[in-house]
Amino acid sequence: MECAEAATALPGCVEGDLPEDVAAHLETCIHCQAEAVRYKRHARLMGTLADQYVEPPADLLESLLDSVIEDRKHRRSVRRKAAVGIGGLAIAAAGTAVGIVVHQRHKAATRGLVEIAGNVIDAIRPAGTSDLVAS
Amino acid sequence: MEVPVELVESAKAGDERAIEELIRRSQTSVYTLAYRLTGNEEDARDVTQETFIRVVRNLKKFRGDSSFSTWLYRVTSNSAYTLMAKRKRRAAESLDELTETFEPPADTAPGPEARAISSDARDRLVAALSKLSENDRIVVVMKDIYGFPHEEIAAELGIGVSACKVRLFRARQRLRDVLEGDGASEKEQVS
Ligand SMILES: [Zn+2]
Numbered sequence: 001m002e003c004a005e006a007a008t009a010l011p012g013c014v015e016g017d018l019p020e021d022v023a024a025h026l027e028t029c030i031h032c033q034a035e036a037v038r039y040k041r042h043a044r045l046m047g048t049l050a051d052q053y054v055e056p057p058a059d060l061l062e063s064l065l066d067s068v069i070e071d072r073k074h075r076r077s078v079r080r081k082a083a084v085g086i087g088g089l090a091i092a093a094a095g096t097a098v099g100i101v102v103h104q105r106h107k108a109a110t111r112g113l114v115e116i117a118g119n120v121i122d123a124i125r126p127a128g129t130s131d132l133v134a135s
Numbered sequence: 136m137e138v139p140v141e142l143v144e145s146a147k148a149g150d151e152r153a154i155e156e157l158i159r160r161s162q163t164s165v166y167t168l169a170y171r172l173t174g175n176e177e178d179a180r181d182v183t184q185e186t187f188i189r190v191v192r193n194l195k196k197f198r199g200d201s202s203f204s205t206w207l208y209r210v211t212s213n214s215a216y217t218l219m220a221k222r223k224r225r226a227a228e229s230l231d232e233l234t235e236t237f238e239p240p241a242d243t244a245p246g247p248e249a250r251a252i253s254s255d256a257r258d259r260l261v262a263a264l265s266k267l268s269e270n271d272r273i274v275v276v277m278k279d280i281y282g283f284p285h286e287e288i289a290a291e292l293g294i295g296v297s298a299c300k301v302r303l304f305r306a307r308q309r310l311r312d313v314l315e316g317d318g319a320s321e322k323e324q325v326s
Contacts, residue, residue, distance in 0.1 A: 011307035012300070014279070038311055045260050046279035049171065052257065056166040060180060064158050064187050071188045 001025040006032055014043040136164040138203050147194045154194075158187055164204065165211050171276045172215040174265040185214040212277055212291055219269045263313035271306035278303055 001021055006029070009022045013036040018026065026032050138160050145153035162183065169182035189210050197206055264272055273292065277283040289299035 007308070008304065011304040011311075014307070017300075035311075038315060039307055042260070042307065042310055042314060043279050045256060046275070049257065049260070049280045050282075052167075053163050054167040054170045054179075056162055056183070057176065057180065060166065060183065061159060061162055064162060064184060065155055067184050068154065068158065068187055068191050072191065075192070 003029060003031055007035070010035055011039050014039050136161050136204050136207075138207075140199075140203075143194075143197070143199075143203050146191075147197065154191055158191075161204070161207055162187075165207060168208055168211045168276075168281065169215055171264070171280060172212060172273055173219070173269075174272065178215075178218060182211065182215045182218055185218065186211045189214060208281060208283075209287075209291075212273070212283075216273060216291060219273070223269075259314060260310075263310050266313050267306055267309055271302060271309060274299060274303045275306035275310065279307075 001024075003025075006022045006025045009019055010026075010032060012018050012022075013026070026036060138157060142153055142157055142160075146157045165186050166179055166183045169186070170176070170179035173179050173182060186207070190207060193210075197203065201209075264276070267275065270292075274288055277288045277291075278285070285296050285299050285303075288303075289296045292299065292302075294302075
């Protein structure tokens with residue numbers, strides 16, 4: 001095997017991950033051994049960067065906290081709007097239901113109808129959305 | 136980075152103060168990885184911001200199968216990769232511009248092993264890292280600095296494990312070329 005052929009796989013020497021023929025070549029080739037030493041040295045040097053912290057800009061923390069708070073607020077409001085949407089659907093459904101009731105019981109007194117409609121709305125209103133439907 | 140389990144649990148429960156403390160404690164680690172991956176301050180900032188938004192959104196999904204810091208690093212590298220992929224799609228910035236604007240970071244509190252190695256050697260390494268393509272840099276930073284397994288890096292990049300190894304080896308070769316100069320091996324062979 002030529003050095004040039006071994007070169008592509010040689011960086012695997014860092015974790016001892018070498019094809020057999022490359023490993024065999026390495027045993028006998030001083031040039032590739034020197035290369036292997038370099039790769040291992042670089043990898044060791046890379047490893048030392050793990051505890052070399054890069055100091056963040058002084059204002060980063062504040063902007064991180066701001067953006068996280070902003071995102072939480074935004075997501076809460078999206079959830080609230082979604083809940084209002086469900087509430088709206090509930091009212092629409094209630095309207096339909098009332099229509100059916102009116103059709104079926106058109107002779108009932110107005111007071112009775114309002115009562116029935118109220119009951120229908122209560123029955124189909126999703127739990128926990130009462131304040132949202134009201135607003 | 137020290138993030139106690141109790142702090143993570145409180146943050147998961149939605150305790151605003153715990154979330155704040157968690158960000159305070161882990162921002163340097165996240166920023167450092169973001170910086171190593173992107174090679175510049177502005178992108179590192181964006182990645183850090185995106186990371187914490189995702190972390191806080193998904194805290195409830197963190198089950199503790201891995202350590203919190205491993206999870207955090209995973210989200211960070213994912214955010215960095217997303218940013219770079221997005222940029223590549225827009226082709227907004229060339230690699231040349233990135234390397235031109237590169238400035239060596241201000242390192243703090245070196246560990247004993249790191250202190251033994253001259254800061255000059257590390258500065259040269261960091262500068263060499265900035266000369267790699269983004270794809271090569273991600274692989275070599277995640278593997279050789281942070282020790283992520285091939286499988287995880289490959290999954291992150293959406294490539295196979297062998298393609299990931301090819302990329303890693305190529306990145307190490309480029310680093311070697313930058314650090315030693317292309318002719319280093321020949322000179323040594325002669326002497
Ligand atoms: Zn050889």
